[in-house]
Amino acid sequence: MRISVIGCGYLGAVHASAMAELGHEVVGIDVDERKIAQLGQAQPPFFEPGLPEILASGVASGRLRFSTDIADAADAEVHFLAVGTPQQAGRPTADLRFVDAAFEALLPHLADDALIVGKSTVPVGTAARLAGRLAEAAAHARLAWNPEFLREGYAVKDTLEPDRFVYGVESADAASTLDDVYRRAIDAGTPRIVTDFATAELVKVAANAFLATKISFINAMSEIADATGADVTALADALGHDARIGRRFLNAGVGFGGGCLPKDIRAFAARADELGVGASVAFLKEVDEINLRQRQRVVDLAVATLGGSVFRKRIAVLGVTFKPESDDVRDSPALDVAVHLKGLGADVIATDPAGVENARGRHPQLTYTTSLDEALAGADLVVLVTEWRQYRALDPAAVAVQVAAPRIIDGRNVLDPVAWRAAGWEYHGLGRP
Template sequence: MRMTVIGTGYVGVVHAACMADIGHEVLGLDIDAERIAALSDARPPIYEPGLRDLLARTVASGRLRFTTDLVEAAAFAETHFVCVGTPQQQDSCAADLRYVDAVVDGLAPRMRPGSLIVGKSTVPVGTTARLVRRLRRIAPDVEIAWNPEFLREGFAVQDTMRPERLVVGVASHRAEAVLREIYAPMIHAGVPFFCTDPATAELVKVAANSFLATKISFINAMAEVCDAAGADVVTLAEAIGEDSRIGHRFLQPGLGFGGSCFPKDIRAFAARAEELGVGEAVAFLHQVDEINTRQRRRTVALARRLIGGSFAGHNVAVLGAAFKPDSDDVRDSPALAVAAAIRSEGARVRVHDPEALDNARAAFPELQFTLDVSKACEQADLVLHLTAWPEYGDIDPSELAKVVSRPGMLDARDTLDAAVWRSAGWTLHALGRPQPALTSRRNSCVSS
């Protein structure tokens, strides 16, 4: 089937390449001419495992190409996926839908009668209905469906090719048939396919993100209680995770969530609920957001205490800039928020990250950056582990101890082997864990 993908950012470029890889003919559209030129040369605009090879393969096959020409895109196909951003508004918590509206307004008058617009952007409930009313004045023969994405950065290609579920919100059997044809390989492979109304489809995405964000903030709230009580949040998380009703996923205590989805999505969801007159039903999301933000402040406060009460004149090394590993995305990165806060209090801060330094440097030019871990930690009075890249677990703490001023580590992701670091002479601290650690282990009991 022929289709266009409008917007070649994180969601759009992955969707376009994956749809081409399963056999569709895809035309990607973006207003950024430089990005389109790079994509046409099979150079992705983001770091995402597996994407570069996938892009090279599908561009070379001829099934995937790119353009900046809206007229060409409108004429190319009858199915158009909208993958543009929906950032938070500058003056409120609500989602900014100007880019979605611009696509519909620009595309609709140029489309063939009977065309289908399929939204993948994360939008407030009621957006499809509003766009349908908007379309009636421009292109009454055009239909809109909503098909939210559920991509995890670092696993986006996998999540598109082998999704846990497909959700489509449609208003006609024809739209359902089109989407079933597009996703036929996934459906035949047994992927659950939920066909519902557009409002429910819109809500599925924000409800899922809100629930996951709540789990993260819950365990981080427990970490704060554990700090006060002298308890161990990691053992607590392991124990409650054994309950099949709770599960282990998203119960990893640490610095909290960031990125382009969870923070803005829970805020936009709460704002939309207020507009619908049911704000009290999701009022807890404000606390979820506050707990997440407080984790950053708690990390800065603990680092300040560990370094002696003041950052002024001290060297601080930060391991990690991306908001999560296997990504170069620094949008609302907890790691960079902490690094910037420490720098603002007078420290000299050097940041390392395997993939995100260009984006981090553009967002925080006042910080220092390096691709060399040893260089980042040179003469450091404190090292902060803020993004859980696997390679940080491979660092030899004995070797790193030779370049720092003081062997002090704050593991705000709690993924380093504390025993190994401490045996190498490091003082290692983590949120919600006793210091020094005397922790219980599954199937064992320690008594004094």
């Protein structure tokens, strides 16, 4: 099929490349000339495992091209809207300016029976509003809402082999067109839920709200564990054996971040307030507060570990991205901890396999290195805040000879306390005795 993807940020670049990998003819559209130039040369503008290969394959085959001119999307049968919906400045609500602008720019270029497919995470009611506008401007075109469920670090797999499809549609033919787009996964048995606009919009934000709640729940339990001497990791293991609960996302630590979960739960609560049902998701505000409190807990633990002050102490911060296998530092708990420690007068040296340049762009006041050895050298305290594989695999005995003092805060509870203490380390986790 002929497909356009409007917006070539994280979601759009992955989606466009994956659609070309499925054999479709794809044009990616974005107003950012530099980004389009990079993509056109098969150079991903961000780190995502698997993307360089399918991007290069699509560009080399001629199935995938990029443009800053939305008129180049005119012959597409299906148009995916994949622009960002950031949080509004100073408000919890989602900023829909980019969605609305992309939608309006596309209207004059719609072919007969074209299908516009929303991928962006939007407040419930957005699709119905856009459908009304579409009926006024291009009655022959159709709209569907098809939320994405990408995990950074696994986005290519999640696009090519998703665990489910959700179609918000007003007609059976729109669902049929989406089946044609995703034919390979549909034929492989991927479940599909065909529903209305509002439900499709809610699925994405409800999923994020549930995951955020689960993470904040176990982090709240880690606070109780610290107060009682219990072990939150053993607690999570025991809870996880209950099939109704499950073990995934029950990992206590410094909390969640990134460009989706934090802003999505805030926008969800704000939209519920607008609809007059804010009380139904009032707990999300506490979920958000618990999450932010985890960052301060790590900072406070660092201060306590160093005898009440971090001033002029050399602290190695391992990780600046919000999660491993990503270079994304948006609302990163790791970077937030590093900045707070720097603000208290610590000599912070932060390292990360992929996120250093992005972090430097946001917080140039920190000292960065891509060398783990350089970060560890002479450290008075090591703080692990992003659980990259190489950090999880550190040999405590080998690291002990690199640092000035063997003290470590495991902000993700991913290290073995017994092994680290046996190697002479003062080990601190969150909710671990």
